C-alpha cells in the first residue's frame with residue numbers, strides 16, 4: 001500500500017511519514033499543492049492524506065485538480081479549519097473523510113485503515129468470538145442466542161465489529177452512525193455503549209466491548225493486546 005502525505009509543515013509531515021511507515025505503509029511526502037497534483041498524476045496511490053492549508057494552492061484546489069482522473073485514490077483531509085463549510089466543501093469535492101487537527105495518531109491510523117479497506121468486498125456476516133452479526137438480515141446473536149438491538153445500537157455494533165481490534169473514538173462512532181456531528185453528541189455514545197454492553201456483554205464472562213482510555217471504545221476478544229496501551233501523540 002502506497003500513501004501520499006501532503007503537508008507543508010515539516011514536523012507534521014515527518015511525524016506522519018514515520019508513523020505510517022512503521023504501520024507498514026510506503027509513504028511519499030509532498031509539501032506543496034502543485035507537487036501533490038504531480039504525484040497523484042504520476043503514481044498510483046492507495047490513499048492521499050491532504051492538508052488543506054498549503055503554501056501555493058490549497059487542499060481544496062488540489063482536490064479539484066485530481067478528481068477528474070479515471071481512478072482517484074481515497075482522500076483523507078487534514079485541517080486545522082474545523083468550520084462546517086470547509087468540511088462540507090471538502091467532502092463535496094470528493095474527499096472521503098476529514099480529520100481536524102489536533103488529532104491522535106491512532107485515530108488517523110484507524111481512519112486510514114477504514115478507507116483502505118473500503119474498496120474491498122465487505123462480508124455479509126461478521127463474527128467476533130461467539131458474537132455474530134448478519135449485515136443483510138440485521139440479526140445479532142451471541143452463543144446462538146438471538147439479541148434484539150435498536151437500529152442505532154445495531155449500527156454502532158456493526159461499525160465496531162468491522163473495525164475489530166481498533167480503538168474508535170467517540171467522534172468516529174458519532175460520525176459513522178449519526179448524520180450530524182454535534183460536539184454534544186459524543187456523550188450519547190457512552191449511553192449507547194452502556195445499552196450495548198447490557199445486551200451483548202453483561203451476562204457473558206468474556207467481555208467483547210472494551211473501554212480504551214483517552215480514546216473511546218474497541219470491540220475484540222479479550223486478550224493482552226497492546227492496542228489500548230499504544231502511546232497517543234497529539235499533533236497541533
Ligand code: CA
Nearest residue numbers: 008051053054
Ligand atoms: Ca499546512
